[in-house]
Amino acid sequence: MTASAQTASAQTDFAHTKQLFHLPEGVIYLDGNSLGPLPLAAPIKMQTTMRDEWGEMLITGWNKAGWMAQPTRVGDRIARLIGAEDGHVVIGDTLSIKVYQALASALELNPDRKVILSDSGNFPTDLYMAEGLIKSLGQGHELRIVAPEEVEDAITEEVAVTLITEVDYRTGRLHDMKALTEKAHAVGALTIWDLAHSAGALPVDLAGVNADFAVGCTYKYLNGGPGAPAFIYVAPRHADKVEPALSGWLGHDAPFEFERSYRPGPGIERMRVGTPPVLALSALESALDIWDMTTMQAIREKSQALTALFIEEVETRCPMLTLASPRDAAKRGSQVSFRFPDGYAAMQALIARGVIGDFRAPDIMRFGFTPLYIDEGDVTRAAAILEEVMTTRAWDAPEYKARSRVT
Amino acid sequence: MTASAQTASAQTDFAHTKQLFHLPEGVIYLDGNSLGPLPLAAPIKMQTTMRDEWGEMLITGWNKAGWMAQPTRVGDRIARLIGAEDGHVVIGDTLSIKVYQALASALELNPDRKVILSDSGNFPTDLYMAEGLIKSLGQGHELRIVAPEEVEDAITEEVAVTLITEVDYRTGRLHDMKALTEKAHAVGALTIWDLAHSAGALPVDLAGVNADFAVGCTYKYLNGGPGAPAFIYVAPRHADKVEPALSGWLGHDAPFEFERSYRPGPGIERMRVGTPPVLALSALESALDIWDMTTMQAIREKSQALTALFIEEVETRCPMLTLASPRDAAKRGSQVSFRFPDGYAAMQALIARGVIGDFRAPDIMRFGFTPLYIDEGDVTRAAAILEEVMTTRAWDAPEYKARSRVT
Structure with missing residues (x-):
């Protein structure tokens, strides 16, 4: 067990919050820093807002349902x-x-x-x-x-x-x-x-x-x-x-x-x-319920452990990637970025293998770590898949090279 | 049959679009000019957007689901x-x-x-x-x-x-x-x-x-x-x-x-x-499907017939109300307003009896007519309930007098 993994194991266990999200089969989602995943309660709450509030209360929902x-x-x-x-x-x-x-x-x-x-x-x-x-x-x-x-x-x-x-x-x-x-x-x-x-x-x-x-x-x-x-x-x-x-x-x-x-x-x-955007606010309100189950301090501890583990794993496995984030956990947020000249294509190849991060011009491969639903197992698996992409030059295939508008 | 009702009967029948909305039992909704009712397809489409797009595609929905x-x-x-x-x-x-x-x-x-x-x-x-x-x-x-x-x-x-x-x-x-x-x-x-x-x-x-x-x-x-x-x-x-x-x-x-x-x-x-507000746009996109089933010309003809019928009915039944809208159908939109000094309370009493319009300061009782889901039967029933409110002075009860923030 590595040093950072040991540190991580001492952190709060977030298994209870991970269960509250829909995470697609076969995907390790390291892009919650761009778009968080679906909280399972959100579509249920949305149905209530649409059918019981908008549908039944109509205009009176502004008062009765508290929309205003x-x-x-x-x-x-x-x-x-x-x-x-x-x-x-x-x-x-x-x-x-x-x-x-x-x-x-x-x-x-x-x-x-x-x-x-x-x-x-x-x-x-x-x-x-x-x-x-x-x-x-x-x-x-x-x-x-x-x-x-x-x-x-x-x-x-x-x-x-x-x-x-x-x-x-x-x-x-x-x-x-x-x-x-x-x-x-x-x-x-x-x-x-x-x-x-x-x-x-x-x-x-x-x-x-x-x-x-x-x-x-x-x-x-x-x-x-x-x-x-x-x-x-x-x-x-x-x-x-x-x-x-x-x-x-x-x-x-x-x-x-x-x-x-x-x-x-x-x-x-x-x-x-x-x-106010009532429907969107309804989904958001539902998503915020999850935060009552933890503290920002617990999130930060776990996040620092996860990002440290990812840096350690990737630097060991993928020497061709250059760390773009601060090495000192106290000086970085909840993401880790690496520079790679063909970063766009490498990220596409990685996404095709179920590890979703994103790319930011000109050469940044970006990975977000979100303790609510990402754990140490996800981090090590993601690093292993990234290693496979990098060492096999999987990114060097034409289908990954064409830039689309959004990554 | 009155003249305006005869005119109306010559218009397009919108029974097929009325079926596409959720209209609560016992409610005649004359406030679609403020908030339209729930299209039945909207919560279904929203589920698809939330579960199949946001849930399954995550960040890739910006491209794959066409959100951008x-x-x-x-x-x-x-x-x-x-x-x-x-x-x-x-x-x-x-x-x-x-x-x-x-x-x-x-x-x-x-x-x-x-x-x-x-x-x-x-x-x-x-x-x-x-x-x-x-x-x-x-x-x-x-x-x-x-x-x-x-x-x-x-x-x-x-x-x-x-x-x-x-x-x-x-x-x-x-x-x-x-x-x-x-x-x-x-x-x-x-x-x-x-x-x-x-x-x-x-x-x-x-x-x-x-x-x-x-x-x-x-x-x-x-x-x-x-x-x-x-x-x-x-x-x-x-x-x-x-x-x-x-x-x-x-x-x-x-x-x-x-x-x-x-x-x-x-x-x-x-x-x-x-x-862009993807979830809200999804509901809207679904609601717009209904417009493929009609034309704005057909809507306008029906709307003019409905507003004319409402004016005729209300002026016959409620002499204490003063028409605030143009009498010439060509010079008004798809709403009819009446002035009444206790308009706020009268509208609350009317809403309590299942006819939903709204109030606009200082003395306007406002009714919207939306052919997609409002028909002549709704108009005459609404006028009859308004008559009851006005002639019994139902609005003169304390529970209807207190102004809330939104009507």
């Missing part, structure tokens, strides 16, 4: 997973839209500064949404992008707000949220944390680190389903001050008075925009 | 219902977000003008989103709101864009889309048509009237389910020119290249923002 309160009710359940204060997270829209809302709010709170600081490890949509907002504002804001390791030094008194994804989507590199937030506040900057690869992956303590804004998606580690809605957090000290750029009717103080002018609702309510 | 192409594929189906050119409608987000996108684009195309013209019959979220955009732009744009009957005269050379909902959500008053679009173009203005109460309610001919932009929702007459996503249309002559304000990664020309800067995708693709 769903975005904040479900938001509170996510708040517990990311260390947010109760009543300060709301669900809706996509992560891109939530980035836009947070960024517009932060710039308004810090009107004398023009720099939005991000890093080259941020997910592109965050950068794209910032570009769009800067163009709309037309006030000469600058999106300044530095290397991940330069972020701390780049937080200067010029910076209005930092827009940082805590866990790098390609390498899994983990930023120090506490240190960067402190640095930002010390120089009068605000912070937006994108938790896309953090929520459900590792403990986050938004209130504890004094974060200003956070956003994230729910279809990765939170298993809400393809295209599940996003969330936004606004710190209590800002929540009643921000004037929403996307001032939709459900963020109005009295949406059903149908007033002619916008008046923001109380606190986080003003970050609501349009009609 | 869903927003434009479903968009094309809506395009046929609103007279749009193929390939120029895309689904996603909420109507509020789509209004923001259309308005930002229109203002960019008409940069020398500062007036956004709307009317007091527009749905408030359209006005609120315009307020938010104006504030963000900070260029001194003005949201000019006139009475519905003053719109045509108010379209002057000052106007950059008109933002008009074709069918007034309270009264059902129908704007002349062709005349107003012509007037707008004659003075160099652009047009955004909000089709919330038009799509699936009456024939719309966006290409024929030379509309510039249109937006709409899919949970009303299109029966997509609570919180179903919205759609946006951009005329082919503008589609490759607009620079999206909400520049999200799925509107990028090459989203999976993860480039650092935004480059808009071709045509309508650039109006995509974040990850």
Whole structure:
């Protein structure tokens, strides 16, 4: 037994949560960091929502089934997973839209500064949404992008707000949220944390680190389903001050008075925009039940053991792959990435053999580790199959070379 | 048999489509203009999407199940219902977000003008989103709101864009889309048509009237389910020119290249923002199958007969109610509204007796007529129950007076 396997065996056993997911026969799913698998309860809950609520209650479901309160009710359940204060997270829209809302709010709170600081490890949509907002504002804001390791030094008194994804989507590199937030506040900057690869992956303590804004998606580690809605957090000290750029009717103080002018609702309510996506929220709400059975601390311990084991196994078996993730478990999220020039084709060959990870341009083979349903046996089996793909050059077949739009 | 009932009997019989919906026992549903009822096929399709696609395909569903192409594929189906050119409608987000996108684009195309013209019959979220955009732009744009009957005269050379909902959500008053679009173009203005109460309610001919932009929702007459996503249309002559304000990664020309800067995708693709809501789109796609069984012309004929019959019945039976909708069927959408000072309580009493309409402040009792599943028998029974509520003053009971958040 290797050292990391021994460590792993001392962790919490997640056999009880693994049983709560549908995992297809013959598949080892290491892509829950992109799309979580189906919780078995979700389609049952969806039937209830569709047949008993939508079908039977019709329009009265907005009150009777609690649909109207769903975005904040479900938001509170996510708040517990990311260390947010109760009543300060709301669900809706996509992560891109939530980035836009947070960024517009932060710039308004810090009107004398023009720099939005991000890093080259941020997910592109965050950068794209910032570009769009800067163009709309037309006030000469600058999106300044530095290397991940330069972020701390780049937080200067010029910076209005930092827009940082805590866990790098390609390498899994983990930023120090506490240190960067402190640095930002010390120089009068605000912070937006994108938790896309953090929520459900590792403990986050938004209130504890004094974060200003956070956003994230729910279809990765939170298993809400393809295209599940996003969330936004606004710190209590800002929540009643921000004037929403996307001032939709459900963020109005009295949406059903149908007033002619916008008046923001109380606190986080003003970050609501349009009609909530009830069906998607239903699947998500069901998926979140599973989190009541564990703690983020237990998840993190197991996740670190699983990623350490995978690195050890793959480095032993596949010397042609180069580790792209931090070797120190404390400095990476819940994924492991390797670089390989023919990474796209190798990942296709691997998927064809039942091990599902994904590829991120230009050369990253990415594997997500999700203790809720991935265990040590999966990790060693996946590494063995990867070894077979690499040593037999299985990836060197024409059918794996053609890039499709999504991997 | 009354005159209008005779007319109605000459219309298309929709018994075959009525069978495709779940309509609760003892309920006459006259609120499909707010939330359409459950198509029986929708929960079955949802099970397939959840179990066979999400469950079995996992991340590969984006390609294998065609999720990535869903927003434009479903968009094309809506395009046929609103007279749009193929390939120029895309689904996603909420109507509020789509209004923001259309308005930002229109203002960019008409940069020398500062007036956004709307009317007091527009749905408030359209006005609120315009307020938010104006504030963000900070260029001194003005949201000019006139009475519905003053719109045509108010379209002057000052106007950059008109933002008009074709069918007034309270009264059902129908704007002349062709005349107003012509007037707008004659003075160099652009047009955004909000089709919330038009799509699936009456024939719309966006290409024929030379509309510039249109937006709409899919949970009303299109029966997509609570919180179903919205759609946006951009005329082919503008589609490759607009620079999206909400520049999200799925509107990028090459989203999976993860480039650092935004480059808009071709045509309508650039109006995509974040990850598409697959589950909600699945329910919507299923609901749209029903539209292959009829035509918008047949729907319109039947709808006019049903609304005429309801007006005749209610005016005969309930003299205390005042018609708020145009009496001329050609000038109203697919709803009928009556004013009554205690309208909120009267609607609650009516709902308690199985006739579901809704209330819109300050005094509007609103009834939607949807030929797919409402017939003449429903209309006369609903009128008789309304008569009972009104003549017995059933609404004058304390339990009906307390306003809840949503009706």
